[in-house]
């Protein structure tokens with residue numbers, strides 16, 4: 001895969017990685033996915049040649065490449081690009097990070113908010129990098145549980161802080177749209193390391209993001 005890496009790096013330098021619409025794709029992959037999508041449309045009883053659908057296979061192919069391009073990014077490198085030595089050892093929280101991902105079971109969106117905290121041990125990271133890490137892991141075929149743990153582990157391994165906390169609250173279109181009578185239910189997942197395994201610290205974090213402390 002497939003997105004033009006130079007384009008991604010330019011976006012990265014401009015501060016738009018994962019956010020900017022990316023208009024460069026691997027044309028061969030687009031073509032192959034589009035062919036499959038024409039076949040899918042026919043299987044659904046549609047006419048892929050009718051006006052409204054004519055460009056749909058190609059559009060879907062591009063959208064899917066964009067929505068999974070996180071696999072081409074290196075989130076640890078995103079962090080390493082902006083790490084600084086600093087004797088600050090209070091909790092750093094980035095809350096309400098918008099999150100958009102794709103459920104790997106249904107290839108339908110799940111979306112919501114991610115809250116991240118860490119307690120530095122001599123190293124801090126530019127705050128804008130945390131949402132980029134979230135985005136790099138979210139722009140893949142995912143499950144919410146794994147996404148939560150991957151974000152935690154990346155920050156833990158790269159910054160080596162005193163502790164990391166990640167909470168994700170998301171709505172899954174595969175639940176909302178498929179007739180299950182839980183249309184407003186939100187799935188919450190959390191993952192902690194180090195100091196955040198201490199009840200008092202975790203409770204403070206949960207209070208600061210405005211949530212009840214999870215059991216455990």
Ligand SMILES: [Zn+2]
Pocket residue numbers: 103104105106107108172174175
């Ligand atoms: Zn699903």
